[in-house]
Every structure is written in C-alpha cells, then in structure tokens.
Amino acid sequence: MAKKQTFGEKVLAAKAAQRKMAKVIVGQKSGLGTIRFREGTVDAEKVKEFVDNAKA
DSSP, rough: OOOOOOOOHHHHHHHHHHEEEEEHHHEEOTTTEEEEEEEEEEGGGGGHHHHHHHOO
C-alpha cells in the first residue's frame, strides 16, 4: 500500500516556482519551395505568441 507523502513549505514553494516550458517547432516554406524549421523553447503560457510571431 502506498504511503501518503508529506511535503514541507519549502518544497511546495519550490514546486510552485518552477516554470513550465514548451518546445515549439514551426515550419516555414521559402520562395524556392524548401521548408525550413525553426525551433524554440518558451514558457508554456507564451506558446501562442511565439507561433503568431513566427507566422508574421
């Protein structure tokens, strides 16, 4: 049977402070017909902004 773990306040604060990151890969087609991929690691909350900027 699994034991319930207890965490101290310091551990819980450290877990909450960790940033969630996302790896984003965006494909762009060039004028010559080739496809170039851009890759970036951004905050999970800013993925939509990164994709919108890559499309522009």
